[in-house]
Each structure stands twice: as C-alpha cells, then as structure tokens.
Amino acid sequence: MVFPWIGPMVTVGVDVGGTSVRAGVVDKYGEVLDTARAPTPGDERALEDTIVTVVSELAARHRVRAAGLAVAGFVANDRRSVMFAPHLAWRHAPVADRIAERVGVPVVLEHDANAAALAEYRFGAARGCRVAVLVAIGTGIGAGLLLDGKVFRGANGVAPELGHLRLVPDGRPCSCGKAGCWERYCSGTALAATAIELMGRHPGQSTVLARVAGDEGxxxxxxxxxxxxxxDVVAQRAMAELARWLGEGLSMVADIYDPEVIVIAGGVSQSAPLFLDDAREHYRSMITGAGYRPLARIRTAQLGDDAGLVGAASLARDVVAVRPHPSR
Structure with missing residues (x-):
C-alpha cells in the first residue's frame, strides 16, 4: 500500500514556458525529487487546467505545502498576477489566486529569469554573492538581478529587461518594436540569423550548414x-560573433550593476565551451576602467533547465514559512 503523505513536506515549482509546462517537487536543499510535464496550451483556461493537472499529479504522490510558478512574462510586484506574457495567454490575470483556489495550497508567481537567479543564488553558481546577475540566453535574453539575496524587480515588477538594451543603432528589428536589441545579436535566434547572413556573404565556405540551407527554418x-x-567555418564565425556581442553586453551590465558574479543560463549556455572564453576576453576589454577594477566572475549555471522551477519552489517555501498552511 502507498502512503503519499509519509515523508518530508515539499513544495512544487512550475516552469511555465511557451512550449511546455514543467513541474517538479523540490526539497529544502534544492533537489528535484519528482517531475511532471505537459505541452503549453494557447488558451488561458486550458493553460490553467494544465498547471492544475501537473501540480495535482505531484501532490498525489508527495506532501505538497505550496506551489510557485516561474512565468515567462511580466509579473506584478505582489507576485499574484501576470500583467503580460508574450508567449502565453495571460493579460492582467490574477493567476496565483485562481490556481491556489483549485489546487488547495498557497501559490506564488515569479518571472522565470528571477526564479532561476534565486535558485542559482541559493543552490548554485551565485551562492553567497552579494550582487549577482543572471543572463538567460535562449530564444531571446531574460535576466535577473539579486541584491543581498533578494530579487530586484523595479518599481513595477518588470526589471531588468537586459535583452532589450540597444547595442546596435539601426540594427536588426526586434519583436519589442525597437531595433538593435542585445538579444537580436546574442541568442539562439540571433545565432541562426548571423549564420544565414554569413552564408550569404561567403557562399561556398560552409561544409555542414550548406547541406540543410535549402530547408526553410x-x-x-x-x-x-x-x-x-x-x-564548419561559417558556424564558427557565427559563434565568434555571438561571443563578441555577449562580451560587449556583459560589459554594459557590469558597468551598470558592478556584480560579483554573472551567471550565464538558458539553452545557449549548453554550448558555452564554444564561446564563453572569447566572450570573457571581449568583456575584459570593453568594460569601463579595464585593468583598474575588479571583474565579475562569469560562470555558467549549475542547475541547468531546472533552475526556474527550483527557484519558484524555493519562493513557495518562503511563503509557507511566513504563512503556514494547515496539514492535510
């Protein structure tokens, strides 16, 4: 016979992304004990049904006290509602209260990059650092800033939008409405765009990419x-361009925040051996006062794809500590 309520009390973190909803049971040490996953629906009600389903699936097997949602969008400062999410259905939606009512435990929201930054501070590459910045490089760029272990969200909960710093005047158009944003030159999407541009400028030099270049996307x-x-020579040049723009962007981040550590996260970070050393060199040469100031350590994330859900679960544990939930 299975006794699902035997064992330590845990929290659930849910990483709500544009393509999938990933949930995990996380203990107080940041260890992921169990997971559930489902595709992300496009409809608002269906999305919330999916979140309720994955949380309930894990709560059937563990003593869950609270849940945290890491959301790819603008989360209000009270962490109760989603103001806007470009790849999700929510618009000024009181998500936390609606989900909490259905799953029967407290729910807290956080921007996904903020949640990942918190996880890396508590359990990973930024542990113990007084000022830490996380730069999540994937389809675009997300970012989180921690000051003395606390997430800095700005006046309205949307800081820091580092991916939309304008690095290249009149550069590539961005979905945000501007042109030349950092993420248009330093992201997975940017890497592909750069490779395509280079193939056009240097026909015949690619030995690998040229084989698939005729297939759209x-x-x-x-x-x-x-x-x-x-x-592949063209692909290596594209990686070198990404390294250049990463280093230049990080120099701006360091000039603004003067962090102890910058953590590089996101899907692109899995290819860090191809670009990170070069990016560090560009960073060192571009930073204001180069050679006369301490430099932030630039590290890759230790928690990988789990960082967002681990951070969200950790925030949920904080909520329980302040407002204990009755035992079932």
Missing part, C-alpha cells in the same frame, strides 16, 4: 552550434 541556433563543433 532548418538553420537553428542548436544546429549552428553543432556545426561549429564539427568544424
């Missing part, structure tokens, strides 16, 4: 990284 950031590992 076939050149992705992941494929470019793989081609670079296989020695």
């Amino acid at each position: 076939s050149i992705t950031g992941r494929r470019v990284a793989g081609a670079a590992r296989d020695g």
